[in-house]
Amino acid sequence: MLRYITKIREISERLLKEGKVDMVIGFRKGTMPMMNEPCFINKPEGVDSLVWDSNCGINLANYLTDRKEKIAVIAKGCDSRNIVTHIIENKVKRDQLFIVGVPCKGMIDRHKIASMFEEEIIEVAEEGNIVIVKSAAFEKRLEKSEVLQENCAVCIHRNPVIYDELVAEPVKEQTETDRYKDVRRIEEMQVEEKNNFFDNLLSPCIRCYACRNACPLCYCPTCFVDESRPQWLGKSIDPIDIKTFHLLRAFHCAGRCTDCGACQRACPMGINVRIFTKKLEKDCFELYGWESGLSLEERPPLDTYKPDDPDLGI
Amino acid sequence: MPDWEPKIVAFLCNWCSYGAADLAGINRLQYPTNIKVIRIPCTGRMSPKFILAAFGKGADGVWVSGCHPGDCHYMEGNYYARRKFTLFKNLIEHLGIEPGRLHFSWISSAEGTRFAEIANEVTKTVKDLGPSRHLIKKINAKVA
Amino acid sequence: MFVRVRLGLKINNDLKNMKISKDKKIGSVMVIGGGVAGMQASLDLADSGYFVYLVERSSSIGGMMSQLDKTFPTNDCAMCIISPKLVEVGRHINIELLTLSEVNEISGNEGNFEVSVTQHPRYVDTDKCIACGLCAEKCPKKVFNEYDGGLSKRKAIYVKYPQAVPLKYTIDPKNCIYFKKGKCRICEKFCPNGAINFDDQKKELTLKVGAVILALGSKVFDPSVHDTYGYKKSPNIVTSLEFERILSASGPYGGHLVRPSDKKEPEKIAWLQCIGSRDEHIGAKGYCSAVCCTYAIKEAMLAKEHSKGELDTAIFYIDIRTHGKDFERYLNRAKDESGIRFIKSKVTGLPPVNGTGRHLIRYVDEAGKRVEEEFDMVVLSVGLGITRECADLAQKLGIELDRYNFAATSSFEPVRSSRPGIYVCGAFQAPKDIPSSVIDASAAAGVVGSKLAESRWTLTSTKHIPEEIDIRGEPPRIGVFVCRCGTNIAGTVDVPSLVESAQNLPCVVYAEENMFSCSQDTQDKITRVIKEQRLNRVVVAACTPKTHEPLFQETLINAGINKYLFEMANIRNLCSWVHKDNPEQATEKAKDLIRMAVAKVALFEPLTEPVMQIDQKALVIGGGVAGMVTAMNLTEQNYITYLLEKTDTLGGQARHLHETWQGEDIQQYLSGLIKAVQSNKNIEIFLNSEIEQVNGFVGNFKTTIQHNGESKVLEHGVTIIASGASALKPNHYLYGEDPRVVTSLEFQQRLIDNDPSLGELNTAVFVQCVGSRIPERPYCSKVCCTQSIKSALKLKEIKPKMNVFVLYRDMRSYGLREDLYRKARSSGINFIRYDFGKEFTVAAKQGNLQVAFNDCVLRRQMEIRPDLLILASAIVPEKKNPLAQFYKVPQNDDGFFVEAHVKLRPVDFATDGVFVCGLAHAPKTIDESITQAQAAAARAVTLLSAISISVSGTVAYVNPNFCSSCGVCVSVCPYSAPNFNDKSGKAEIQPTLCKGCGLCVASCRSGAIHLKGFDNDQIFAQIFAMNEAVF
Structure with a gap:
């Protein structure tokens, strides 16, 4: 980790000094454990606050939207894929960016760790593949692989797909992962089971839109939930309105979502909202051979077609 | 509920499937009255919002029909629509809408018979499923 | 609704009746034959300022294409693609349709013809017939249905097919019981509108026209x-x-x-x-x-x-x-x-x-x-083939025919008949498919346009539009008119209860029922009611908007109301006709349909039809035959034309061609054409020029070119791409290594040069499909078979004893070229089918050229030792042609440009104002290039002549405050209508390019795009209104 941090600081300092960029977007230590925060550094002397560890799950592409200055951005695999999508969708220009690629070894799931302990966690540290969780009373050592974010556990694009400089040699990509196990589990359910599953899943939702706000894809000036001509979708926490919201939000991410996990990470109620986008990700892959954010040449699958696409029509 | 009749809303593209519906009429082909048609210029116009709103407001079935792939009056609209439909249908069925509530078909303006056949088929399928229970706002759910 | 309307110059309607002076050419044209070619010629002429009489022998237009199930090579539904065209012809203000009509005689000369026409009686009053079909239902006489090839039966009173134009019934007097036996008249008894007229008589008409187009078709x-x-x-x-x-x-x-x-x-x-x-x-x-x-x-x-x-x-x-x-x-x-x-x-x-x-x-x-x-x-x-009747007619008109009764034409004037002022197109000229017929038709229109340009817009009429009442801001006052359609609707649905329920709907201030909403007296009544009740929205619950919406929209216009404040509820085709056994539920459904229409119409706003001025100049890209012919035609039609050529010479590939398949001298033609272009004051030629940048769109292009080291901006209203293609230089068969191996074009050059060495050859071999029909280039280059046959014959002519072999896969001497192939075989040329799947080698051994191949018939390896090997090499276009980017037009995988529609729009691009012709479009012969060039000019003139164009009001627009600039609209639109605003970076939609399909609207995640006439709120209103239904 230390090597990563040194390199990130070194590159950032150089870029700022040489005036190549106006700003570096990276992570700094958060005030709460396991909650690193995005930070915006615009002076060479500020680079010392930049950090890197397994708590950098926030997708920094989200902070590039509609920016006009020259920016260096620290990007792990999923961030880089969202940057690609951002470039395709005119949210930022390639030549504005200096992408500092970080080969990623996965982020840890703060909800999961928090739920493992009754007491308040005051510090979380890392030693190689071991995560050390400390409270006032105890210190516990966990295997990182046991506490990875679910999306990181099945990630097959840990290395940035687009970058100007890498902070380290690429890591080995995971090849043995079963990416769609959870989707298949639902697909195999009967209709009633599916309904119960999703009703239960969404019952804690308070419709705070944290998932939407954390998502780099949700950059519309006005979200469909706020459409007023007519207001076809209720704004209440009626379960159907909530389900409709999640359904359509996911649909808007179809073929664009990189499974970065930002939505799930952001949810204060710990809802696995990825389960919606995951289904679409699976379908886009299986039906159209598409994985989002890998190519600057192609637009997402709903912006294009092939004459011999699979057909559900009668 | 022996007297129950499903409500089905059909979105038909102006150029092909609406023409087929017209032709079914010209040929006096009979099908049930459950289907109410909304004419749209092209299936490419079809937004998933309309499907969600139709279900939300109490439709028991939704049927979208356009020109055969390759026949679109606007050249490509139905190709794009096909991708949207496919992903959307898979998604809402993943969430527990019964397969058989949402239908897509391709019917050319010369296929009046096919239109009537599919109208019958869609109505029967939806009727067999019974009243819609999911994605429907509560007020209606109680009625059903 | 989505049909583009073109406005002509406002011309006083009286002009039409004005006595036409002797030397002034007449601004009207007669098109004979209502198949797809005749329809296209009529539309192109009517759209470019000429009044058209379209004469059709049968009861409705559509021709053979209307009988087809699907069309190759896309398997498009034939009816789906032809029916919008049928409607367009039927409704065109400057096309007069004369069905059941035959031409007897044409007198006079080009520019001033007099045509005598016999119009046979239909026995049905077309003003009264509403095509309800009751007459045919009741008619007791069944006859074989020729439309179905005799495989089904129709009645003695009939329409050819449900989508026929005009959609009016016809009594077939040969089979009608009344006409044969003097009794029956059942149709008359049942017709709800008194449309049957057994006393109908044939009419003799004399019409004055400036030109005639024969689109007689084939059988x-x-x-x-x-x-x-x-x-x-x-x-x-x-x-x-x-x-x-x-x-x-x-x-x-x-x-x-x-x-x-x-x-x-x-x-x-x-x-x-x-x-x-x-x-x-x-x-x-x-x-x-x-x-x-x-x-x-x-x-x-x-x-x-x-x-x-x-x-x-x-x-x-x-x-x-x-x-x-x-x-x-x-x-x-x-x-x-x-x-x-x-x-x-x-x-x-x-x-x-x-x-x-x-x-x-x-x-x-x-x-x-x-x-x-x-x-x-x-x-x-x-x-x-050509029918006896058509051949007789042609002979009567003094048109020269070939030995098969096709119209005789020259390769350089492919649509001109032997009689000046009379033009031909479609399968009457030679057996051909739909796109070729459509290209012919446009070409004929183009040539006619070049002859009658001085009389453009003299005989056309424009609609008088009463001033529109501004209703914006007023609360909706909706009128609902429920049609009984005789018994068609009222026989099943309880119409009075529909009226009653409509009266109780929100914003409805007036509702009534009509016997026939479409009849003239009801139209007048609706106009009156709109005015009296101050209605500002109208719903007609009747039949289908696909046929009747334009009619009712006109009623609104006549009442001073914007025509877009109208919605139809289709309670006939979608209700009474299909729920005959269920009158109660049908009535409830009809109420729902009316409620949905009312809910939608309440949200309608008056729409304006965007109007755009057209810069009266054209840019033609490519100085080959296609480009030059286009330019010539455009200038003959009085439009200034820029002609851009990449190289330093005009002439393109034709410079290497010897003779046409009919034996005409291409070099002679070409030098004449180049001279004509060079001396034409209205053509500005730019040689050695390339395009740097293109701005603007249909009507107002700004193309920056690099010419002689300088940048120059050309302003023009339309663009024609005639950028051509070249001959493949093979990289095998010893080409380029052995001087005895040449390409077809190189061989043609020797013929042009009268190379004496050709007479010394003992054996010549032609190899077909060199570089064509292979996995890398899976297309046929079309011209090579005929060219090789022609060249082989030439060699035989030069030295009859020469051994000439043509090695081929399939001989494709299509159409009338087959005669040439037959002649070649009988003159001793050896045609050998080689096995494409087996080895084919060319080697030079001991000074001999050896061609080894597998003969399909003998099924064994053969070898020939020629003194000359001629490779029929492929026609290759430029892949990734920058023009594609510049003008936003697509190329296919082979590099040929992709037209708007393979069948019906073969010279247009989907992007408005850009056209294609010649080899840039596909491999073709010189006569086909000339035809397409003339067609491109004609299509361009439909825009140029309009001076300004207005398009449908149902177009999409962007609310920039909601736009996220994601570009999905720009990416998906097939018409390149959305673009990013240079300053704001937000998307905006060029209304004159938008076709109103709504694809961008549905694709826009941020809800920034709206489609007038089919907007979200309007469709939601229909969905919500449906839900209020009582089941």
């Missing part, structure tokens, strides 16, 4: 005349046109593929090619009909799709001639994906297999084995 060969196959004896032997009807969903068997004898599904079907074509026997025709190979492939493909089981299809052919654009790919698909069997064998008889309805086919297979196979059905791929 399929009748195999029963010399019935060698037993077509008449067996119901399971059908012609290809009958098979089209069998496949058609609206055909005799409702689209179920069954054989006529027992209505059982066939398991094996055979197609026999060249029935009545490529056959010198009595009754048949010597030429190739050019369309049958590809339509047989189509029919076989569709038959397989229709069939529930594993249908076995076999096509028996002489040569497979898939020479058109993308046809070769179609053939490959048929072989590789559909599994259609292709058997090269001429079948001589179809003996019936006793009692089974099947027929036996004996043939020799590829391996030389004799095979016998039984088929459940046999389709005779019948060719096209």
Whole structure:
């Protein structure tokens, strides 16, 4: 980790000094454990606050939207894929960016760790593949692989797909992962089971839109939930309105979502909202051979077609 | 509920499937009255919002029909629509809408018979499923 | 609703009746023949300022295309693509449709003809007939339906097909019981509108026109005349046109593929090619009909799709001639994906297999084995020919015909007949497919336009539009008019209760019922009610908007209301007609449909139709024959034209061509054309020029060119791409290594130069398909077969004793070129089919050139030692042509430009204001390039002549505050209507390019795009209103 941090600081300092960029977007230590925060550094002397560890799950592409200055951005695999999508969708220009690629070894799931302990966690540290969780009373050592974010556990694009400089040699990509196990589990359910599953899943939702706000894809000036001509979708926490919201939000991410996990990470109620986008990700892959954010040449699958696409029509 | 009749809303593209519906009429082909048609210029116009709103407001079935792939009056609209439909249908069925509530078909303006056949088929399928229970706002759910 | 309307110069209607001065040319044109070619010619002329009389012998237009199920090579539904065109012709203010009419005589000269026309009685008053069909339902007389190839029955009072234009019934007096026996008149009794008129008389008309276009079309060969196959004896032997009807969903068997004898599904079907074509026997025709190979492939493909089981299809052919654009790919698909069997064998008889309805086919297979196979059905791929009636008419009009009765034309003036002022197009000129006919038709319109330009807009009329009342800001006051349609609606649905329920709907201030909403008196009444009740929205609950919306919209216009404040509830086709047995529920459904229409119309706002000025200049890119012909035609039509050429010379590929297949001297023609272009003051030529940048769109392009080291901006309203293609330089067969190996073009150059060394040759070999029809280039280069035949004949002429070989895969001397092929064979030229799948080598050994190949007939390796080897090399376009980016037009995988629609818009691009012609579009011969060039000019003139164009008001627009600039709209729009604003970076939609499909609207995640007339709130309102239904 230390090597990563040194390199990130070194590159950032150089870029700022040489005036190549106006700003570096990276992570700094958060005030709460396991909650690193995005930070915006615009002076060479500020680079010392930049950090890197397994708590950098926030997708920094989200902070590039509609920016006009020259920016260096620290990007792990999923961030880089969202940057690609951002470039395709005119949210930022390639030549504005200096992408500092970080080969990623996965982020840890703060909800999961928090739920493992009754007491308040005051510090979380890392030693190689071991995560050390400390409270006032105890210190516990966990295997990182046991506490990875679910999306990181099945990630097959840990290395940035687009970058100007890498902070380290690429890591080995995971090849043995079963990416769609959870989707298949639902697909195999009967209709009633599916309904119960999703009703239960969404019952804690308070419709705070944290998932939407954390998502780099949700950059519309006005979200469909706020459409007023007519207001076809209720704004209440009626379960159907909530389900409709999640359904359509996911649909808007179809073929664009990189499974970065930002939505799930952001949810204060710990809802696995990825389960919606995951289904679409699976379908886009299986039906159209598409994985989002890998190519600057192609637009997402709903912006294009092939004459011999699979057909559900009668 | 022996007297129950499903409500089905059909979105038909102006150029092909609406023409087929017209032709079914010209040929006096009979099908049930459950289907109410909304004419749209092209299936490419079809937004998933309309499907969600139709279900939300109490439709028991939704049927979208356009020109055969390759026949679109606007050249490509139905190709794009096909991708949207496919992903959307898979998604809402993943969430527990019964397969058989949402239908897509391709019917050319010369296929009046096919239109009537599919109208019958869609109505029967939806009727067999019974009243819609999911994605429907509560007020209606109680009625059903 | 989505039809583009063009505004002409405002011309006083009285002009039409004005006495026309002697020397002034007459600004009207007669088009004879209402098939697809006649329709296209009429539309192009009417859109570019001429009044058109479209004369059609039968009761409605549409011709043979309307009978087809699907069209090759896209398998598009024929009816779907032709019916908008039918409607456009039927409704065009400057086209007068004369159905059931025949031309007797034409007197006068070009610019000033007098045509005498006989219009036969229809016995149905077209003003009164509402096509409800009751007459036909009640008519007791059934007759064979010629539209279905006699496979079904129709009545003595009938319409040809449900989408017919005009959609008016006709009594067929030959079969009507009243006309034959003096009694019956049942139709008259049942007609709810008193439209039947047994006293109708034929009318003799004399019409003055400046030019005449003959689009007489062709008829399929009748195999029963010399019935060698037993077509008449067996119901399971059908012609290809009958098979089209069998496949058609609206055909005799409702689209179920069954054989006529027992209505059982066939398991094996055979197609026999060249029935009545490529056959010198009595009754048949010597030429190739050019369309049958590809339509047989189509029919076989569709038959397989229709069939529930594993249908076995076999096509028996002489040569497979898939020479058109993308046809070769179609053939490959048929072989590789559909599994259609292709058997090269001429079948001589179809003996019936006793009692089974099947027929036996004996043939020799590829391996030389004799095979016998039984088929459940046999389709005779019948060719096209000119009917006696058409030939007689042509002769009466003084038009020269060729030996097959096709109109005789020269390669350099392909649509000009032998009589000045009379032009020809479509299958009357030669057997041809739909796109070629459409191109011909536009070309004929273009040439007519160049002759009558001075009289443009003199006889056309423009609609008088009363001033519109501004209703913006007023609360909706909706009127609902419910049509009884005689008993068509009222017989099933309780109309008074609909009126009552409508009266209670929000914003409805008036509701009434009408016997026939579409009748003239009701129209007048609706106009009056709108004014009296101050209605500002109108719903008509009647039949289908597809046929009747424009009519009611006109009623609104007449009442001073914006025509977009209108919605129809289709309670006939979608309700009363389809729920006859369920009147109560049908009534409830009709109420729902009206409620939905009212909910929608309440949200309508008046729409304006965007108008755009058209810069009156054209840019033609490419100085080859196609580009020069386009430029010439445009200037003859009085439009200034810029002609851009990349190289330092005009002439393009034609500079290397010797003679046309008809033997005309190309170099002589070309030098004349170049001189004409160079001396034309209205053509500004830019040689050595390339395009740097293009801004703007239809009407106002700004093209920056690099010319002689300087940048220059050209402003123009339309763009024609004629950028051509080149000949492949092969990299094998010792080409470039041995001087005895040349390409066809190089050989042509020797002919042009009268190279004396040609007379010293002893053996010459032509190799076909060098670089064409291969996986890398899966298209046919179309011109090479005929060119090689022609060259081979030339060699034989130079030295009759010379051994000349043509090594080929399929000889594609399509159409009338077949005569040349026959001549070549009889003059001793050896045509050898080589096996493409086996080795083909060219080597130089001991100073000898050795060509080694596998002969398909002898099935063994052969070798020839020629003194000259001529490679018929492929036509290759420029892949990734920058013009594609500049003008936002697509190229296909081969690099040819992709037209807006393969069948009906073969010279247009989907992007408005840009047109294509010549080799840039596809491989083609010089006459075809000239035709397409003239067609491109005609299509361009439909815009230029309009001066300004207005388009439908139902277009999309962007609310920039909601736009996220994601670019999905720009990416998906097939018409390049959305673009990013340079300053704001937000998307905006050019309304004149938008076709109103709504694809961008549905694709826009941020809800920034709205579609006028089909906006979200309006569709939601319909959805919500439906839900209020009581079940």
